[in-house]
Each structure stands twice: as structure tokens, then as C-alpha cells.
Amino acid sequence: MDQSAPRPATTDRPFDVERVLAELTLAEKASLLSGLDFWHTQPVERDGETLVPSVMVTDGPHGLRKQDESADHLGLGGSVPATCFPTAAALGSSWDADLLRRVGEALGRETRTHDVAVLLGPGVNIKRSPLCGRNFEYFSEDPVVAGDLAAALVDGIQSRGVGTSLKHFAANNQEADRMRVSADVDERTLREIYLPAFERVVTRSQPWTVMCAYNKVNGVYASQHDWLLTTVLRDEWGFEGLVVSDWGAVRDRVAGVAAGLDLEMPSSGGRTDAQVVAAVRAGELDEAAVDAAARRVLQLVARSLPALRSTGAEDDSFDIDAHHTLAREAAAAGTVLLKNEPVDGAPLLPLAAPADVAVIGELARTPRYQGAGSSQVNPTRLDDALTALREAAGTDLPFAPGYTLAEGPADDRPADELVAEAVATARGAGTVVVFLGLPAAYESEGYDREHLDLPADQVALLTAVAAANPRVVVVLAGGSAISVSGWRDAVPALLVGWLGGQAGGSGIVDVLNGAVTPSGKLTETIPLRLEDTPSYGNFPGELGHVRYGEGVLVGYRWYDARRMEVAYPFGHGLSYTTFAYDDVAAQVTGSGADAAVRVQVRVTNTGAVAGAEVVQVYVGDPVAQVQRPERELKAFAKVPLAPGASRVVAFDLDARDLSYWHPVLRRWVVEGGEFVVAVGASSRDLRAQVSVDVDGEDVTLPLGELSTLGEALQHPVAGPVVRAGLDGATIDPVMLAMATDMPLAVIADFGLAGLDRGALGQLIEAANG
Numbered sequence: 001m002d003q004s005a006p007r008p009a010t011t012d013r014p015f016d017v018e019r020v021l022a023e024l025t026l027a028e029k030a031s032l033l034s035g036l037d038f039w040h041t042q043p044v045e046r047d048g049e050t051l052v053p054s055v056m057v058t059d060g061p062h063g064l065r066k067q068d069e070s071a072d073h074l075g076l077g078g079s080v081p082a083t084c085f086p087t088a089a090a091l092g093s094s095w096d097a098d099l100l101r102r103v104g105e106a107l108g109r110e111t112r113t114h115d116v117a118v119l120l121g122p123g124v125n126i127k128r129s130p131l132c133g134r135n136f137e138y139f140s141e142d143p144v145v146a147g148d149l150a151a152a153l154v155d156g157i158q159s160r161g162v163g164t165s166l167k168h169f170a171a172n173n174q175e176a177d178r179m180r181v182s183a184d185v186d187e188r189t190l191r192e193i194y195l196p197a198f199e200r201v202v203t204r205s206q207p208w209t210v211m212c213a214y215n216k217v218n219g220v221y222a223s224q225h226d227w228l229l230t231t232v233l234r235d236e237w238g239f240e241g242l243v244v245s246d247w248g249a250v251r252d253r254v255a256g257v258a259a260g261l262d263l264e265m266p267s268s269g270g271r272t273d274a275q276v277v278a279a280v281r282a283g284e285l286d287e288a289a290v291d292a293a294a295r296r297v298l299q300l301v302a303r304s305l306p307a308l309r310s311t312g313a314e315d316d317s318f319d320i321d322a323h324h325t326l327a328r329e330a331a332a333a334g335t336v337l338l339k340n341e342p343v344d345g346a347p348l349l350p351l352a353a354p355a356d357v358a359v360i361g362e363l364a365r366t367p368r369y370q371g372a373g374s375s376q377v378n379p380t381r382l383d384d385a386l387t388a389l390r391e392a393a394g395t396d397l398p399f400a401p402g403y404t405l406a407e408g409p410a411d412d413r414p415a416d417e418l419v420a421e422a423v424a425t426a427r428g429a430g431t432v433v434v435f436l437g438l439p440a441a442y443e444s445e446g447y448d449r450e451h452l453d454l455p456a457d458q459v460a461l462l463t464a465v466a467a468a469n470p471r472v473v474v475v476l477a478g479g480s481a482i483s484v485s486g487w488r489d490a491v492p493a494l495l496v497g498w499l500g501g502q503a504g505g506s507g508i509v510d511v512l513n514g515a516v517t518p519s520g521k522l523t524e525t526i527p528l529r530l531e532d533t534p535s536y537g538n539f540p541g542e543l544g545h546v547r548y549g550e551g552v553l554v555g556y557r558w559y560d561a562r563r564m565e566v567a568y569p570f571g572h573g574l575s576y577t578t579f580a581y582d583d584v585a586a587q588v589t590g591s592g593a594d595a596a597v598r599v600q601v602r603v604t605n606t607g608a609v610a611g612a613e614v615v616q617v618y619v620g621d622p623v624a625q626v627q628r629p630e631r632e633l634k635a636f637a638k639v640p641l642a643p644g645a646s647r648v649v650a651f652d653l654d655a656r657d658l659s660y661w662h663p664v665l666r667r668w669v670v671e672g673g674e675f676v677v678a679v680g681a682s683s684r685d686l687r688a689q690v691s692v693d694v695d696g697e698d699v700t701l702p703l704g705e706l707s708t709l710g711e712a713l714q715h716p717v718a719g720p721v722v723r724a725g726l727d728g729a730t731i732d733p734v735m736l737a738m739a740t741d742m743p744l745a746v747i748a749d750f751g752l753a754g755l756d757r758g759a760l761g762q763l764i765e766a767a768n769g
Ligand code: BGC
Pocket: 059, 060, 072, 073, 074, 120, 167, 246, 247, 374
């Protein structure tokens, strides 16, 4: 589609949304509800005057992809040069909200420089399976870390006077069949796992827009899902912005307008505008729904105009060098040191002798730093690790590619020749740094991965190199968990830089050299096997449906519930220093829906270099009416500490942090009793644990004829009555066990527990009264 059509000129008249809305005809209002082209909203022009200017929105999320001439949403066409910051997989692994805010500010500045009103991101879909081809664009398998970090990013971007689009709402957790599949997921799982990251960002940061997902949720397209788009998003969470469709997600535009989908993108060529007008005229769609959607488009335009009209110095350019430096800092911060075991008495990292290093692996020279699809940025420059290592060492370190990549330079040599060259290069080097990872074709928007493994030629290379020189450091590149099974024992040091953006190469070298102490932690579990993953067997679904059969047991919640070994647990990440945790305390105030817990811990840097620890707070609720995960992340803080320095960190948990979504009562409840608060360096490196007693809410379920004997015995009013009836009878314990799940109506019909139908009716009335 041609983007060269000039953006209609804007006048400097103040843009009064209500005045403009009142002036528009039904057809004009309907025209606002779909795009002008691929990236612009529609203007309204009358008699040569622009009543409503058009504004531009564009991808997102970790850099600007502003297309000039040809437009597409698959990242196929070119775009203006922009800083390619680390992808969400890397940014998330920093667990550093302050850093994300700063990255957001830089993104916002670039967005503004290019006269774009909304940057289409961030994406906060949960990494349900490591196979999702688009996981690199998402933050975590956990909604707390995803939500907190995305909120910081949104705050940063929006602080520059431009908007964001929180996406893809909701339950868009795979690429396979993404435009049609129905995510079949129960409400508790939605509320506890798939919605809270969106909720956190909406309630804290009010993104200007939310983008609906392509898929269906329980049989209804997200683009026309009234419960999602209106009941939850607006009525419950108080969302004040505009809902935009994902590009091409609209199936029934009229149903979408009624459900709360304000803007369809891209252009429908006027087809759906006409449908909206016809539906209003036929009495099938309330004009008030059109007004509401048009008003939100006008509000979006109104809040975009100050930045678009402003011509201050900061609006015409951005500091390419400063943004590259920030991208480098972020890449280093998102790097996770998975393993660093001693060889000959000392760990290999940081590199003791940077000039005595052999560099192996095509990825050192041809970095994979972003993913394919709509998020693909045209970077302002590109660092590779080989050059950065050589620069840092001040010498021309030996290099051998070891394997080829489709995206790398052509090399016709057979694989065994490449491996032999790499072995010869590695042999005798002080340390060998081997760069491995997923080739671009392995993961992308639009399709999912088929397995978790590295390519076989890379594993063969590593095995041969490690046999020749055991002092091997492996650096992994990829957008989501990569299996390390079968080869990690052969390498003493291992780190993952994800898809680290345009400065990923230099950022990772900062960590290798010790210029930066690693402080990243995993926001997703690295499992031992694909077959261990929670959605295995239920991913990516079949015949148009994907069943979220693992329920709330996503990510670490699953591995913990099943006591399964993993390669590296959620929250794991090593440092070049060590941290001690002391004086953990938790204090409860209030009760029920007002309960709160203050958690405190003293963290001390006990090593020799400065570093930062990500302190993680997990909560477990061992006894409840529903099965709860063993522990769930509820808060975290990144704490920088000089060697020997110590700090008390405090976290305030509220009732929501203790509660679960009650599937019968259909609300959040804090069920009273013991809660276990654990503080640690990862989900499986808990340094201290305290139990607290919380006075809960009344979660008594209404009693009915089909309530069971067991439920009646638990009931505060009915329980004593039924128990008294049972005490009078001599009941065999086996019989009693069998009767526990019998409905009261059957108990009454059998004349058990002193009940008949009449007495049962009275009991139910008294219990529910
Ligand atoms: C993606 C969105 C993106 C949009 C516009 C879609 O295919 O799912 O994330 O913002 O295209 O490029």
C-alpha cells in the first residue's frame, strides 16, 4: 500500500473533541473507525478544511519501524533507521524497571522525532510455551514481572508525549493458527495468569491504546469480545484509551463496534465503514456505540497533536550515539549468566586474559539481535561480538565461524572442514568463547518453533571444540528458552544474551570482560525437555482450538507443582559477586480484602566487585478451596550494591497478592489461614521463608440441594446440624467416605444424616439466610 500520500495538514486551532464530534455526520464518524491506509487514521475533511487530522501509528515494540513507501505488517519492507533496542526477552531479563523507563523515554523520543503518534507495543502476552515463535517480543512466563516492566516502558514512552499500544489482548500465546484459533481457557486462569500483566499496565500507566489479539478467546474473536474489551478492560480496570484491532483482526466490524473495538486497522477501503452506517440505519447498532468509538479516536488525535505540532529541537532529532549506548547498557543488563564453574581453581568469567581468547561461531560475526516480523527495525548501527571482543582485547583475536548461517556470509566448505578449523583455532587458547544460537528461520512472528534444540551442526561443533579445549564459554542467542540438555555439562561457563538489539554484541562483551557485572535473571524457565513443558500435548491445539489444560500452572508454577527438575529455574542468574540475605521478616496488617503484608530483607554484597541483585518475593497459600501454585512471584526489586554494602529492602504486598480468583463466587478472595512468604535469588534458590497468618474473607459457598454432604459439613451453619444428625447414627467410616461426595438431595432421599426433603429445605434456608 502506498504511504506516500501526505499527511493532511493540521491547523493550529485547539482541537475540541466534543465540539468536533457534534459536528460530524454519521458517515464521518463511521469513517474514523477504520484506518486511512496501513498506518494512518482517517482524516475528516470538508470544503477544504481539515476537521479531523490523520495521525500515524507504527511498530514497535523495541524500536521504531516507520515505513516510508511500501507498507506491510510483516517487516518485509524497509523502514527509517531507528535504534533497535533489545527485544522484550532481553529487556525483561534485566528485571530493572528504571532501565525500562529510560529505554521507553528514548523510544518515545524517536517516535516523536518521526512524527508518529503511537508506538505499537509493548507486548505482554505470557510465554505459555517456549515454542511460541514470538516469545522474543514478550517479557515472561510470569504476569508480575511482565506487567511491572511493561508499565515502566509505557511510562517512559508516554512521558515524551506519544502513545503506546499494549498488545495483544488477550490469550495470544502462539503463532500457529493465530488469526483463527480459539484459546479455550477457564476464567480463573485468565484472571490469574493471562490478564494481570495487561491489568497492571492499564491501571498503573494508562497506555493510550490497547491492541486486541487476532485469536478467539473461548470461541469469540478478541476483536468483538464484549467481556474482554468492555467489561474487563474498561468497566473493571478503568481503561481510558482507545482499543485498536491487530492488523487484519476484524471479522465482524459491527459486532466489534458494539463490543468496544474503537479503531480497525489497517484500512478496510471504506467497506466496514459502510457496514457500520448501514447497521445504525437498520437499528442493529446503537449510534451511541459509534459515538463512543469515534470520541476515542478523536481523543487519540487530540492527545497526539501537541507532539506532532511541536517543533522544538528535541522533536527534530535524537542522539543516535546516546541511544546506542543505552541499547548497549540494556543488552548487558538483560544478559543472564547461567553457569560459571571453576576450571583450574577459578571461574572462566570474567575473562582473566581478554587477549588470550579464541572466538568461535558465526553468530559472533553475524549477530542475531532481533526477530522477524512486524517488530523488525532498521538499526542505526550494528555491533558484533567479534569486533567488540577484538577492540576490548586490543588485538586481532583468532576467529573461526564453525558453522554457517543462511543470514551470514556464503561459505561453501563442508561442515567437517569448518569444525576442524574451529578446533585448530580453539586448541591452546587461554579461553574459547563459542557463540551459538537459533538461526533466524527457527523463530519468527507468524509461526512457532518445532523444538527447543540448537541446530545439530552447532552442537557437533561445540562437542569437538570442548574436547580440544575444556576452557569453553558458551554465549547463546535466541528469543526464548533453548535446550541445554546433552551439552551443558561439557561447558563450564554459559550465558544467554537473548536477541539483544543493535548493541547486543558489545553489551555481551561488556559482561564477558567484567566491565559490567551480570545481573540478569531468567524470566522463563529453561526446561530439560520439551516434553516437560506445561502445555505439552495442548500446544498449539488442533482443529481451531487450543485447550489451556495446564490451567494456572504455567511456567515455574508447573515445574514446582510436579517437583520436576529443570535445567535452569525461573529467576535464576549468577553474578561475579555474591549476595547474602538476612533478617527476613513479614508483618500482616488488616484482614480480608484489606489485608496487607510488609516484607523486609537485608541484602549484602559479600563479594569483591560491585553488582546488583534481583531480590524476589514469592507467596504460597498451602490450603485453599482451589489448588494454588506452590509459590508465585509477587514482588521484586533490583538492588545495586558496592562490595560489602548492605541494604534493607521492603516490599508491600496487598490483598490481591494473597488472593485467588474464586471460580464459583467469580471474584478475588483472600482465604484465611497460613501463607508462606519466601524471599530469594530465584524461584528455586529461596534464602528464607516465613509463615504468616492472615484473617481471610468469608468464602462460604451458598448451599443447595446439589451441595455435597462434605460441603455441608464444612459449612459454618449447616455443618454442626448435619454433624449432629450423623452423630446420632452409627455409620461405617467407609460408608461415610463414600457419602461425602453425595448430593444432599440424595442423602435426604436415603434418609441419612437425619435429613428428609423437608428438613433439607429448612437447612438450606437457614444456611443461606
Ligand atoms: C502484529 C502486531 C503489529 C501489527 C502491525 C501484526 O501482524 O501482530 O503486533 O503491531 O501487525 O504491524
